[in-house]
Amino acid sequence: MAKFHALIIGGGATGGALAHDLALRGLQVTLVERHEVTSGTSGRHHGLLHSGGRYAVKDQESAIECIEENMILRHIMPGTLELNDGLFIALTDEDVEYSKDFIAGCAECDIPTRVLTREEALAMEPKLNPAIKMAVQVPDGTMDAWRMPIRFFATAKKNGATIKRYTEVLEINKQGDTVTGVRVRDNITLKEYDIGADIVINAAGAWSGKIAEMAGADVPVRPSPGIMLAVYGRLCNMVVNHLAPSSDGDIIVPIRGLSVVGTTSWVVEDPDDLGLPQDHVQRMWEKGAEMIPEVAQSKFRGAWSAARPLVGARGADTGRELSRTFKCFDHLEDGVEGFVTITGGKATTARGMAEATANVVCGKLGVDEPCRTREVVTLPHTAFFN
Amino acid sequence: MAEQVVKFKVFRYKQNGSAPQYQTYSVTVDEDTTVLVALQMIRYSQDPTLAIRHSCHHAACGTCGMRVNGQEVLSCVTKVLDLGTSTVVVEPLQNIPLISDLVVDMQHFMNRYNQAGMPYMRRSEFNPGATVPDGIDFYHRVENCIECGICVSACPVAGSDPQYLGPAAMAAGWRVVEEPRGEDASDVLAWVNQDHGCWRCHVAYECSEACPSDVDPGGSIMNLRKRLIFGGGD
C-alpha cells in the first residue's frame, strides 16, 4: 500500500520533531531546510529546558505545556540534557512577596517546587548574589540547543525520513486551491526541481509567515528577537532565574564551561534582519551580575540575537504580551487545501507541537495511527550524520 | 560604533561540474559584527546560494568552524574588525571532505569520533564542594568537545595521513579512559594503539591551540600514550 507523502518546510526543532512523529506513524516524510538544520531559531536560544516556572503565574497554558514536555524529554533524550534543576532567587522583599504567587501558580500547573532558605541556596550555588533572601527550586535543566533537535532528525532519518538540508523553497506549487508540492533549489548543486507531496506542512518558525504567503495563506506570526550574552566560566550548575515577573535579563543558563545570560525582547518585520542592539547586551551584563556578581568580571564569549516566533494578534509592542504557546493552522479555513502551518512555541515543547500537528495532518489524510513520540527513545545526536 | 566596509574573499564550490573559486563581497560591519553575521549578510542580500553551517551563535554547537585568514576559528565568536585586515579570507575546514562552499562533510568526522564511544554527559567539576539538591547524585554537564572539526583541520598529520584517527576522536577516547561511565577503557586503549592512532602524533599541539572549547586533544593523546606505555589508572 503506498504511503502518504508529507513534505515539511523548515528544519528547526519543530520540523525535526514532526518528521520524527510522522515517520513513526508510517508516512513517507521529506523535510526541506534552506540552510543547516536548527540554524533559524531552534539552535540559538539560551538552552533552557523549561520547568514552566517562568510562566506559572501569567501564562499557565504555556507553563503546563512546558512541565509536561520537560518530563517527556527527560525520558526520550537520556544523556543529552544537563539535569541539575533550577533556582528562582528572591533578591528583594518584593521578590519574596512574589514567591507566594509563584509557588501557588506552580502548584496549579503541577510544577514541583521546593522552598529554600538563603543558606541552602548559597550552599548549592556559592556564586549567587549573597544578598539573596530565599529561593525556590524547580525542575529546570539545560539542553544543548543544537544537539537536542538533532536527536529527532537522527531518529526520523533512521525511520526512513529524508532530510534535505541546503534545499530552499522557491515556490509552493498548487493545482487550483490545492497545494501539490514545492519547487526548490538545491544550494549544493544549484539545481532546481519539484517535490510533490500529499500534504505540505509549514514549520518555518519565525519565517512561517513568509512561507504561508507563498501558498496564499496568512499566518499571524511576529518575529520577536531577544539578545543573549555568553561569558566564559560555568558560574552555576543549576539554571538561575530571578524570582520576579518576566523581565529582561532574568535568567542565567550554564552550558559546558560557559554561562548564558538572557534575554530581551523586541519585535521586527524581517526575521533575517534582527540587529544586535548593544544597549541590550549591556543590560545583560548588568542584570546577570545582579544574580551572580562574578558575571561582571567574566570574559566575554559572544553576544547574539535570535527571533522567537510569536503567534497572536498584530500590534504587539515588545513581544512579551504575546503568548508563548503554539498554534496549528489548517489553511483549509483560508481556502487552501493540503497545507498546514505549525508555529509559535518554544524548544522545550517542540515534541508536543509536532504531536498536535501530526494529529491534524493524519486527520486530514485519514491516517489512523497514534502518536508514539512520548515513549520512543531517540537516537543520540551523533547518529545524525550517518 | 564606527562602521567600516570590509571585503570578504570567500571560497565557493558547487557540485555542478564547475571548479572551486574565490568570490569577493563587500560588507559594512561595526566593531561587534562577527564573521558569521557578515556571512549571513552576504547570503541574505548578495548571494542566497552561499552554503554555511551555523546554529547556536555562541560557541556551543560547533557547526560554524571554518578558516578565517588562514586560521581555524568558530566564525560566530570571531569579530571581523579584530582580525585587522581590510580583506578577510574565508575558507572551509581542511582534512574533512568538502560538500559546498564552507560546508564540510561532518559524517566523515563523526565516523572516527563515534568509534571512541564517549558518553556525552560528564561530572561537572565547577563549584566543587557545592551542595547538590535532593534528587540529584552530582552536578553534571555535557562534555567539552563541540565536534567542530577545528582540531582535525589544524593537525599537520591529519593532512598527510587520511586514515589518522585524529585529535578529536582520540581526545574523546581519552575521556572514556579518564571517566569511563560504564564504557570499557581497555577497548579505547586497544583502538588507539595502532599505526594510524596515537603513535602518529608528533607533538605539534596545533589541535590544543586551536580548540575553541578547552578539550586539549594534544594532552589527551599524550595521556593515552602514557597509559599504554606505563599502564596505571584503575
Added chain:
Amino acid sequence: MAQQISSTKEDTPSRPLTAWFDVRKRRVGSWAFALNRLTGLGLVLYLFLHLAVLSLLVQGEEAWDQFVALAKNPLFLFLDVVLIFGLLFHALNGIRVALVGMGIGIKSQRSMFWILAAIGAILLVISAFLVFTK
C-alpha cells in the same frame, strides 16, 4: 528518495607538503614539528654528503687536501653552523617529543620547547664561535 548530499571523496587526499610546512598561521608547536621534519631530512642528506666526502680519502692526499682547502672557506663554515643548528634543533626538540610522547611533562610541553630552544641557542652561539675561530 535518498539524501543526495555527499562529500566529494571518501577521504581527503594526502598533502604532506602543505599540511606540514605551511606554518603561516600556526603556533610554535607546529613550527617545531615542521622544523623537525626539515632538519631530519637535512641530516639524512648531510649523512650522504659526508660519506661522499669521506670517500675522497680513497682518492689520495691531493684530493683530500683540495677538499680541506674548500672547507676553510667562510661560506662552508657558515654551512657548518647551519648543520650544527639542524643537529641541535633535531636533538633537543627530539628530546621534547620523546618525553612528552611518553606522557612526561605533558602540561609543560610549550615551556619545555622554549627552555630547550634557549639551551640550543647558547650551544649554537658557542659552536659558531668555535667553528669560525678554531
